[in-house]
Amino acid sequence: MAYVIETKDLTKFFGKRNIIYHLNLKVPRGVVYGFLGPNGAGKTTTIKMLTASLRPTYGEIRIFGLEMPQKRVEIMKSVGYMPEVPIAYEDMTIFDFLIYMGRLSGLKKEKATEQAKDLMNYVGVGKLALNKIKELSSGQKQRVTFASALIGNPELLILDEPTANLDPLGRIEFIGKIISLAKEGKTIFVSSHIVSEVEKMCNYVGLINQGRLIAQGRIRDLTQIEENDYDVATSNNALALNFLKEKPYVREVWEEEGIIRVQVDPRFLDELFLQFPKYLASQGIRLKLFRPHTSPLERILMEKFGIGEVGD
Numbered sequence: 268m269a270y271v272i273e274t275k276d277l278t279k280f281f282g283k284r285n286i287i288y289h290l291n292l293k294v295p296r297g298v299v300y301g302f303l304g305p306n307g308a309g310k311t312t313t314i315k316m317l318t319a320s321l322r323p324t325y326g327e328i329r330i331f332g333l334e335m336p337q338k339r340v341e342i343m344k345s346v347g348y349m350p351e352v353p354i355a356y357e358d359m360t361i362f363d364f365l366i367y368m369g370r371l372s373g374l375k376k377e378k379a380t381e382q383a384k385d386l387m388n389y390v391g392v393g394k395l396a397l398n399k400i401k402e403l404s405s406g407q408k409q410r411v412t413f414a415s416a417l418i419g420n421p422e423l424l425i426l427d428e429p430t431a432n433l434d435p436l437g438r439i440e441f442i443g444k445i446i447s448l449a450k451e452g453k454t455i456f457v458s459s460h461i462v463s464e465v466e467k468m469c470n471y472v473g474l475i476n477q478g479r480l481i482a483q484g485r486i487r488d489l490t491q492i493e494e495n496d497y498d499v500a501t502s503n504n505a506l507a508l509n510f511l512k513e514k515p516y517v518r519e520v521w522e523e524e525g526i527i528r529v530q531v532d533p534r535f536l537d538e539l540f541l542q543f544p545k546y547l548a549s550q551g552i553r554l555k556l557f558r559p560h561t562s563p564l565e566r567i568l569m570e571k572f573g574i575g576e577v578g579d
């Protein structure tokens with residue numbers, strides 16, 4: 268299989284400190300790849316090497332099958348990069364900055380201007396067009412940096428914690444945009460330390476911890492572990508709880524703050540799934556919530572990292 272990004276034994280030392288260990292990334296075409304790991308794991312260091320802003324100590328990087336950093340100029344024509352620390356051009360207006368970036372990428376003035384307008388509206392800073400970069404909030408700056416990554420309609424996006432400064436609504440909008448960009452056929456490599464966000468926007472994941480890739484692959488394939496711990500809420504929890512307590516396949520069941528936690532013998536999951544809704548319907552009880560207690564990706568993380576949380 269041809270990968271859009273592929274690294275072989277990618278390794279980085281800062282002085283004597285080994286920060287990245289033999290990373291073998293494989294990013295297939297058309298996926299949204301979540302590069303997930305805690306603070307200090309090595310995400311930014313890896314991304315800087317992928318975009319040739321930092322030299323590997325050793326190892327190979329191929330993007331579109333071409334060698335990085337040797338083929339940097341050619342590769343970066345088709346890459347939109349959103350760095351962790353955005354934009355240095357503090358005295359430019361957003362509009363001028365985006366036109367300038369468009370010109371740098373080889374667009375004629377008219378085309379660059381038209382694209383700048385479209386992108387400002389797309390990322391939600393159209394009304395701020397004539398504000399200087401230094402006058403923007405960090406979330407607004409992040410939106411402008413996202414716009415600049417989209418200049419020239421690149422086929423690969425490399426985004427380093429693109430939602431870090433966005434407000435909750437901004438995050439939801441951003442995730443929607445990533446999903447539609449992926450539908451257009453782009454490959455998106457995006458770092459994050461927020462599990463729920465990766466679950467919403469990515470179909471691939473690479474888990475990095477202390478400079479090592481711990482797991483990589485399609486989220487659906489990685490998360491096929493039997494679930495046996497559920498959160499349940501109904502319009503009559505007392506009755507529902509009594510029903511569950513009597514079932515031989517229920518190992519433990521208790522109520523916490525309006526939510527019933529039920530742990531089931533996974534061999535008899537089908538019985539729970541068939542009998543419980545039937546019982547609720549017969550009693551006229553409404554089911555309000557039924558979901559695995561931890562999300563599939565969280566379970567993988569607990570297994571691989573040996574901890575409950577990667578970040579927030």
Ligand SMILES: Nc1ncnc2c1ncn2[C@@H]1O[C@H](COP(=O)(O)OP(=O)(O)OP(=O)(O)O)[C@@H](O)[C@H]1O
Nearest residue numbers: 281286304305306307308309310311312313351460
């Ligand atoms: N220029 C540098 N010199 C020395 N050490 C560095 C340098 N840059 C990063 N490091 C170290 O490398 C490790 C990985 O840093 P990196 O910025 O890649 O992490 P990250 O996964 O992006 O974290 P975050 O989620 O906080 O952005 C950290 O321990 C950091 O201290």
Ligand SMILES: [Mg+2]
Nearest residue numbers: 310311312351
């Ligand atoms: Mg980082």
